[in-house]
Amino acid sequence: MSLLYSPFMINALIGIILGGITAMITGALSTLRNVHYLSAEVTHSALGGAAIGALIYSQIEYEPIIFITATTFSIISSIITGYIVRERGVEATGLAIGVVLAISLSTYSIVIGTLKAELIIKVNSYLLSDILLITYSDLMGMTLISFIGLIVLIAFYKELIYVCFDMEGAESLGLKTKIYDYMAFALIGATGAVLARAMGALLIYALAILPAASSIELSNSTSKIFIYTFTISLIAGLAGILISLTLNLPTSGTIAATATTIYILIKMAKKII
DSSP, X not given: OGGGGSHHHHHHHHHHHHHHHHHHHHHXXXXXXXXXXXXXXXXXXXXXXXXXXXXHHHHHOOTHHHHHHHHHHHHHHHHHHHHXXXXXXXXXXXXXXXXXXXXXXXXXXXHHTTSOHHHXXXXXXXXXXXGGXXXXXXXXXXXXXXXXXXXXXXXXXXXXXXXXXXXXHHHHTXXXXXXXXXXXXXXXXXXXXXHHHHHOGGGHHHHHTHHHHHHHXXXXXXXXXXXXXXXXXXXXXXXXXXXXXXXXXXXXXXXXXXXXXXXXXXXXXXXXX
């Protein structure tokens, strides 16, 4: 029982809630915008930013700089992808993601070789993370990004949804679609960085894509898709922590496996019903 009240467990539970919020934003928005793999791509882009942040940290020793640069890199990567998609259409999404990933991963590969061992560990926490090892500093940055993202989503919900579904219709109504479209891409980038820190880029597909995919199986209502995505992410996170502690398994991997299991069960239930 005392384990539940330990600092690392409290941090992990807060991280799960923040992960649910960000999975709701990045997963649902990228799915509705028909750029399904963008949410996974921006988390890989965070690697390049984290590497640059670690390089800066080696000079100024300001720990939040790693998360700041990772988030900035993710946002820029997402906006670049958005620009290519807007210019060449949704069918160019694969090309856009390939270009951005090449830039990010090459940056990561170059910079990582110049870092000390302890900084390499910090950077690689964005590649394969453990939510039980989230620090207080990480939580502060994750909380800030999560709630800014949530406020922006609530404030511009109708505009963002309209742009995702019907760009031409939104333009005919006089909406500044370019602004709202880039806003959506920026939101996906920022919240994707939070997921990268919580889960790690290698496992992010399970939490950034599967809860949103499960939600679409359950409902066609956009508002319900957001609610279901958050709920499924939260259930997967809490169940994953419980199972991992009970069976002594890696936490992030167990959370990913739980999200995958939920998706499979929903698909099977739909076929039976």
